[in-house]
Amino acid sequence: MGKRYFCDYCDRSFQDNLHNRKKHLNGVQHLRAKKVWYDLFRDAAAILQEEQSKKPCRKFLQTGQCDFGSNCRFSHMTEMDLERLSAQVHALCLRNHLCFSTRLAGLQYKTFPHPFRPRLLEAGQSQPTFSGGEGHKDQRCRKGS
Numbered sequence: 001m002g003k004r005y006f007c008d009y010c011d012r013s014f015q016d017n018l019h020n021r022k023k024h025l026n027g028v029q030h031l032r033a034k035k036v037w038y039d040l041f042r043d044a045a046a047i048l049q050e051e052q053s054k055k056p057c058r059k060f061l062q063t064g065q066c067d068f069g070s071n072c073r074f075s076h077m078t079e080m081d082l083e084r085l086s087a088q089v090h091a092l093c094l095r096n097h098l099c100f101s102t103r104l105a106g107l108q109y110k111t112f113p114h115p116f117r118p119r120l121l122e123a124g125q126s127q128p129t130f131s132g133g134e135g136h137k138d139q140r141c142r143k144g145s
Contacts, residue, residue, distance in 0.1 A: 009033040044089045
C-alpha cells in the first residue's frame with residue numbers, strides 16, 4: 001500500500017509523497033496545530049509581553065466565551081490574570097538574578113570567556129552585592145509592567 005506519513009501535531013496520517021506532505025505542511029490546520037503545540041512551551045515573560053500589547057476581547061469579557069478561541073487576535077486575560085502573570089514573571093526574574101549571582105560567586109575568574117569576565121576589584125574596593133530586591137536594572141523585569 002505504500003508508506004504513510006503521520007503528523008504528530010495534527011494527529012493524522014496520509015500517503016507519504018512530496019505533493020501530499022507539502023500540501024499538509026502548508027495547510028492552515030497544520031500551522032494552527034503546530035502553533036498551539038509550541039505555545040505550550042513559551043515562557044511567562046513572552047506571554048505577558050504579547051498579552052499586554054493586545055486589546056481585550058469584548059465578546060470574551062461579556063460572555064466568557066469567544067468563537068475564535070486561541071486564534072483570537074484580542075486578549076482573553078482579565079486584569080487579575082495579567083497581574084498574576086506579571087508577579088510570576090517578576091518572581092522568576094528575581095530568582096534567576098539571585099541564582100546567577102550565587103553561581104557567579106562559586107566560579108573562578110578564569111572560567112569566564114573574555115567579554116563576560118567580571119572586572120577585577122582594585123585595592124580598597126568592596127565586592128558589589130546583589131540585594132535581590134527592587135534594585136536590579138533588568139528591563140525585562142519591571143514590576144507592574
